[in-house]
Amino acid sequence: MAQTVKNEKCFLGIDVGTTTIKAVLCDRDARVLAQANRHCPTISPDLGRHEQEARLWQLYTVDVVRSALKDLPSGYSVAALSLSTQGGTMVPLDADFRPLQNAVLWKDVSCTEDRMAIEAILPQGYIYQQTGWGPNRGLNLLQIMRLCRENPDLFKATHYFASVPDYMNYYLCGRFAADHSNAGINQLGDVVNKVWDEKLLQQAGITVEQLPELVDSGTVLGTLTPQAAGDLGLSTDVLVVAGGHDQNCVALGSGTILPGSTSIGSGTAWVVLAVTEDQERLSRSGFSFSRHVIDDTWTSMISLSTGGTYLEWWRNHLVAASELPPFDLIDAQVEVSLDLADELLFVPSSPYSFTGAHNLPQGATFLGLDEKHQAYDLARAIMEGVAFQALLNLKRLNNGWPERITFTGGATKSPIWPDIVAAAADRPLILPEVKDSGAYGAALLAGISTGYFSDLKELSDMLAERGTIIEPQPYRLTNTVRRFALYKDIND
Incomplete structure (x- = not known):
């Protein structure tokens, strides 16, 4: 049953972390009203490789939000929600935004060969200057290159290359969109000019059409779809606000x-x-x-x-x-x-x-x-x-x-x-008073973006x-x- 609309507004923050999914509800005085969390398992199929089932982000988000809502005092209704997410995790999707394989986590370090290949082509320091992050042995750019090298058939079948925020935003409100803090750590975005970097996309062998729309953190993306609202136990009037990389949301939540x-x-x-x-x-x-x-x-x-x-x-x-x-x-x-x-x-x-x-x-x-x-x-x-x-x-x-x-x-x-x-x-x-600063920071961002905490x-x-x-x-x-x-x- 959907949540009954009340007079007092509150804000929902959801932290889709690497090992835990968390939800925090806070009021207009930034006081925590309710919270919940659930462990999210990861998979290590081989040395240096780290994966996760993308569908668990959605399923466990539903679980923790419903758990938090059970503890929400009467008289409150959720006005807006936002996400704090792990960055640098990649999942290939089909044309209907369904995962084609497990997500490759940010801490995967199996792309050394791809790093060496791209560093031999691009000017020294180019990736860092464009994205804000130096070359690693993982993250989305290199993960996509490795997918193309190891599984060309799956690479060709991939319609969209998603990360956690855009995958979840599409589920929540039907808009395939990512914020700039996550575009940077994905090592595909030009964070200064707020666009996807054509040279990096060329090296990955993908096009802009295969990536999410880029928006500022705090942008109101829309409202919950009927499917998401029913799953979460919320109203379709709830606003979905673009969130940010978890470290930035932790920063906001900690002051x-x-x-x-x-x-x-x-x-x-x-x-x-x-x-x-x-x-x-x-x-x-x-x-x-x-x-x-x-x-x-x-x-x-x-x-x-x-x-x-x-x-x-x-x-x-x-x-x-x-x-x-x-x-x-x-x-x-x-x-x-x-x-x-x-x-x-x-x-x-x-x-x-x-x-x-x-x-x-x-x-x-x-x-x-x-x-x-x-x-x-x-x-x-x-x-x-x-x-x-x-x-x-x-x-x-x-x-x-x-x-x-x-x-x-x-x-x-x-x-x-x-x-x-x-x-x-x-x-x-x-x-800080609130220990789960990532989810709390996302809740504050939802409030800031809808006119509170100005x-x-x-x-x-x-x-x-x-x-x-x-x-x-x-x-x-x-x-x-x-x-x-x-x-x-x-x-x-």
């Missing part, structure tokens, strides 16, 4: 909105992000850059792509226990280890790196390790090392230290990790005021501060 604001997002990847109006400086910086979901602003990013996996590696390989220790136990033991006046460092990416016992992730190393160290000392070193590297990335990205730092993601659930970041940076941290500075200040402030405590973490100084020395 990283105005030029000069910065954030560190902690998850599988630790992503440092800054907002600016100076696109020309960004294109000279070498950092990944993208159009923000807010008009006339840009975001630049540095990603420590495996930052969140190191502690999981430690749990799986270095703990002599019958079962994995809970994170509250890890925090308690690490807090004791913080008092050690040693020089044990963990370097996530180092010229001294090696791959040794227990399959230590390649590119990472421990320095100063000796026989006196216990397992939880290594956990402490990992937590410090990931925080230290993120802070150095932030300083590079921001060309100096910001006055304050917004800290989001899974590490904010730890009582120790935010203290480490604040003490090393000697800056206060803001931990004062962005007021919105940014309000989100900061609602967050938790973590003041630096260098006097309590003197050893952490000293180890950060050592870490900076080895990175100079």
Whole structure:
């Protein structure tokens, strides 16, 4: 049964992430009313290859939206919705917009041959200057080239080459459209001129007609189709608003909105992000850059792509226990280890790196390790090392230290990790009130685009005021501060 129309309007944000689909409903005061999430499995058919069933994005979106609506207080109806999406994922579609195979995920790294081929043809730096993202071993451009090389029959049968936002927008409102922040990470769009790049399309062997319409984030695309409205339990009057790449929606949801604001997002990847109006400086910086979901602003990013996996590696390989220790136990033991006046460092990416016992992730190393160290000392070193590297990335990205730092993601659930970041940076941290910042940012974007939250500075200040402030405590973490100084020395 469709949702009954009420007097109070609210906004729906949907985050179609790599491993989780989330929904958040917020009111006109930006307060969360209800939320839900569901795990979305991925598939690894071969080494370096990562896929996902595209139909699950639609099915699980229906599931989480209906779950959230069950908890929505009476008196509210959804006025508009928007999407936060993983970027750089490609799915080939037939003429009726149905998937012809599994989607190839952004983290797929099986396109080395195609990267070498295109770099031999295009001028050096061309892909980065046009799209804001340097050549990788995956993402849509190279994924399409690999499809043509490995499966030419399927390539010829493909009518449209879709990514997550345009696939979902077509389902929701019947409009095959993508935003510019996603067009950039797809490495097919000219993000400065807001068009598909003809030279990149030529290298991929495709035409503009096979790609979605490009629109600004915040564009009202239409209203829910009867099919989508019935599936979701919503009215056909609900507006569908073009969303953005998940990192940009996380930035909006955490209050990283105005030029000069910065954030560190902690998850599988630790992503440092800054907002600016100076696109020309960004294109000279070498950092990944993208159009923000807010008009006339840009975001630049540095990603420590495996930052969140190191502690999981430690749990799986270095703990002599019958079962994995809970994170509250890890925090308690690490807090004791913080008092050690040693020089044990963990370097996530180092010229001294090696791959040794227990399959230590390649590119990472421990320095100063000796026989006196216990397992939880290594956990402490990992937590410090990931925080230290993120802070150095932030300083590079921001060309100096910001006055304050917004800290989001899974590490904010730890009582120790935010203290480490604040003490090393000697800056206060803001931990946003809403933890699922991607879906929440999409909900705020839906509100902004329909006339609410029009004062962005007021919105940014309000989100900061609602967050938790973590003041630096260098006097309590003197050893952490000293180890950060050592870490900076080895990175100079």
